[in-house]
Structures are given as structure tokens and as C-alpha cells.
Amino acid sequence: MTDHDDTRCNDMLGSLSDYVDGELREDLCREIEKHLAGCANCRVVVDTLKKTVYLYHETARIGEIPVDVRERLFKRLELEDYLKKS
């Protein structure tokens, strides 16, 4: 991942998901942060990975079920009587 110590960078990779999710043990977090302080490439990977997760999570906020899709679903399930109530 970087020029100075590939082994340390690769070791960090396995813990990266837990780290960006805030679910990594504190002592391991400290190890990662110590490594990040001296490794610019790993800092970029962590920052852009966090952003990648954030951007996809945000896509769940947009795009409600289209009205016509909901209507057809209710009709298919024979729930027309409840269509207007929601």
C-alpha cells in the first residue's frame, strides 16, 4: 500500500472495515492510528473508504418506492381497500 512498509499496510487492511465502522478494539485502533500518522497512502485509503461507505449509505435516503409500483403491489396482494389509508 505504501513504499515504506508494505507489511504493516497489508496487516492493517484486514481490520479496516471494523475500524471505519468504529467496531475495532481500542488497542487495535491505537495501532492503526499510529501507523496512519506515518503513512500517507493508508490515510488516503481510510478516508476514501469511509467516504465510500458514507455515500452508499446516503443513497438509501433517496428513492422512495414509486407510487405506481406501490399501487400495483397492493392490487396484486388484494389490499386495494388499504391503498389510500397510508
Place this chain on the structure above:
Amino acid sequence: MDENSQDFSLEALRAGDRAELARVVDAYSGQIYRLALKMLGNPQDAEDVLQNTFLKAILHFPNFEGRSSISTWLYRIAANEALMILRKQKPEIPVPGEDETDEDDDYLPVQFVDWSSLPETELASSEAHTYLDAAVRQLSEKLRMVFILRDVEGLSIRETGEVLGLTETAVKTRLLRARLQLREQLSDYYRERLRQENIR
């Protein structure tokens, strides 16, 4: 993610109560449709998954014991429906290096451009959203399903495992690979946006 689950009467659902069913459909149809659309990329296929999920749920509610939440159970039906459509369209050829037991060498980062501080208008533009959706569809089925359930739908690692019948370790491995692959793809896209931003 399943704060509504306890609000529904399983007894009423098992007995075929239409009003209760309508409440469940309204609570979960949005997330089931979104999962299917992200997984399949085709609105008609997504609608088929949506309808089939609830038709199967109605059929099986009498036998649903409530060991998992309604939400997890519905996601499981929907995931199977979506995978069935994908298999019919194109049986997946195993990708070398994708198996959990394989080494992670294929997933080592190669792009080190820091686009994370691009303005939100660039990161979340409609063009960017189209690219994000296309990038997800480049993932293999296995990685895509885990990623969508965990990172788009917000299920926990345990819940994602429950939906897909995977161990937490397998979910974590697939999730990391999916995230790293997507980071590479997004780096391709945003690197260009960054270049244009710097020209202005």
C-alpha cells in the same frame, strides 16, 4: 434497523388479517424494492421481486415462528428471489480469488488519490449517483448482496449473516472486499472530478 418489528401482531398476520398485512407491506415495501433495484438494476425485475416477496410471505406467515424479525425474514425471501432472477439471467461463473478462504492480495488498494474532501455537490451529484449504482453492479453477486444489505440498508453484520445464511466472519470478509473494490472504482471516477475542481 428494525424498530417497527415489535409493533406488528404475528397472531393477526398468521390469521390472515388484511389490515395488519397492509401495515407490514407499507412498513417494508420501500426497503425490499430498494434492495431488489440495487441488486438487479432493472425496475421491472425489482417489482417482480417485491410482489413475489410479499406473496410468499403471505403464504408462509402461518408457519413463521418469529425467531428472526419480520424485516430480516422479508429480506431473506427478497434476497432469494433476486438471486433466482440473476441466476436465470446469467449463471455466475466463480471469480478466482473471491472465496473467503483465498488470500486478500487481489484486493490490495492501488489508488491513492484523496477525493474524500470534494464538495458534497460533486460527491452526491445525480451523475455521481448513476456511477455509484453502476459500480455496485460490477461487484459479484455474493459481494453485492452483502454490501447492499450492510452498507445501503444498514443491517448489522449479524443480521446480514442471518439473511444470507452466512457466518459473521464470511459477511465481514465479503464486506471488506466489496468496500475495497468500490473504493477503487469510486477513486477512478472522483479523481477526474478532483482534477476538474482544481482547474477551476
